[in-house]
Amino acid sequence: MTLSLRGRLLIGVISLVVIGLLVANVAMYLSLQSFLMGRVDDQLTNGVDEAANALGATGPFPQRTPYFPVGTVVELIAPDGSVADGKVVAPFGTEGPTARPIVPKTLPNHGADKPAPPYTVQGTEGVQFRMTDWPEGRFHGQFIVLAIPLTDVQSTLSQLLAQEAVISAGVIGGTLVLALLIVQLGLRPLRRMGAVAGEIAAGDYSRRVEPATPRTEIGRLGLALNAMLAQIEAAFAQRTASERRLRRFIADASHELRTPLTSIRGYSEMLRRGASESPSDAELARRRIEEESVRMSTLVDDMLLIARLDQGRPIDSRPVDLQVIARDAAADARAVAPQREITLDAPERVLVAGDDTRLRQVVGNLVRNALVHTPSTTPVEIEVTT
Structure with a gap:
């Protein structure tokens, strides 16, 4: 299917807008995700001592600590992989969220004496956790696991996706309407040119495209079209005038040839009837026949010359x-x-x-x-x- 120029322009504009929005949205999403994950990693790194102190202390994990959000889990893992102790950050007066990280059987930090780089693990109830672990000497070879749920991060990213979808839909819709109006206005001179061309094809060679500025492509096209139409009109006028002159010359030549032909016929009859008996009449007849023949020859030469000029035979x-x-x-x-x-x-x-x-x-x-x-x-x- 062949699309119109307007359709191709609209598709091109919308495609560029969609690609631009897609690149911007992906870049914004990845940038925000990197920022949020970096902040969680900072919380894990800076909260190592507080998490260790919380396990060694009695009572609940401090609620809403400066480092940890609600749902943060700190656990003490025995060498056999079982949970020896654990606490969860919870609002005051509640038991807190029940989601727990699924701790790998082989911790990435085994054999090290410092916290492992933060990594992501799957937890119960479909919650993902960002987690780190490290050995703590005061717990006799046991490991401390500190895990922060990514619920807030995922919620923020989901809200961003929803907002990007709504804003992108509005931008695409507005761009489509604006592009349609701009294309309609931009192609209006072309539609006028098409209408003028149709009138010219119908025989009205005096039609012209409306004057336009030569600073635009369509304006230069209109000026070139007007120049071409002027040349075509002049050529048709010249051909019409040439045909008119030729018809007038043929009519005049026909009228002029009739007179010498009549004279030649008359003098020929005079000679045939016996003008030879009168030398003066015979001389007159011969002279007049010769003069009229020369006259006819001149007319015929003129007709041949006009025919050759009209034919345009090259020199x-x-x-x-x-x-x-x-x-x-x-x-x-x-x-x-x-x-x-x-x-x-x-x-x-x-x-x-x-x-x-x-x-x-x-x-x-x-x-x-x-x-x-x-x-x-x-x-x-x-x-x-x-």
Whole structure:
């Protein structure tokens, strides 16, 4: 399934928030756990003497001592592992909690003369204890076990987890709502661009995207889209104008061709009916047929030129000798108008880079215009110089 851009952005934002909250919550949980366990370990380490004195004294373990919380257990372990004596910190007037640590049969501190590093053991009633043990000389080889229940630590950590869950849920929910609003506002220009593109596809090339600041990615996209739309509209307008000019030229050319064709047909009929009996009429007919033929040839050349320009045929650029083109143009002009004085002044080769076909068209049109639009007694000179 392909998600929308809005969906992908929301998923990305929520994923980052969830990962950030998870890392922060885990770090906070581990930090608090380390702090609480360190405080319990300090209580065990600093309460060794008080625990030993409590076993040697008569009466209950002092309630709520500065070192030990309620439920702290101090026991005297015989060499065979049995409990020789023990006391529990309890509120005044009560027997106190009944949970006891399950002392390992082999104590980690056997053979040492100082308290063992604190370690965690399981106790009765599902209560965990943080415990240390050490041999006490006045008890003749017996070991003292001091154990503090981790109930308060676990309760504090459980409360922290609950608070983190509630706060994280609120942060994720608020982030989702805020991200949805921000994404909606951020994607609004894209939706407008999509609507404008749909209107343009329907044929309205004048539509544009609303102006936007170029400092943002969407703003730069909108400006680029407007520039592209302006170029497309200009290209369509240019093509429409070209088509309009072409249609107008074809209509004018059709009208212009009708007149010389009619004249040629009429003079041809005159010659066929016997204009040869009258030399003046025959000369007039031949002259008019020739003039109208030249006129039609000019119109056809113009139509071919427009067709080539509209087709966009690329220029075939190569070295071209203008002397050869001028010589051919002079020869064509003498064939068309043998009575005209046509001179060619091209003493040496002149090479240029160009399209041979188009250069011949240009030179031919110039010579033909000189023949058509000047009196018959006017000499025509074709000169090629560097």
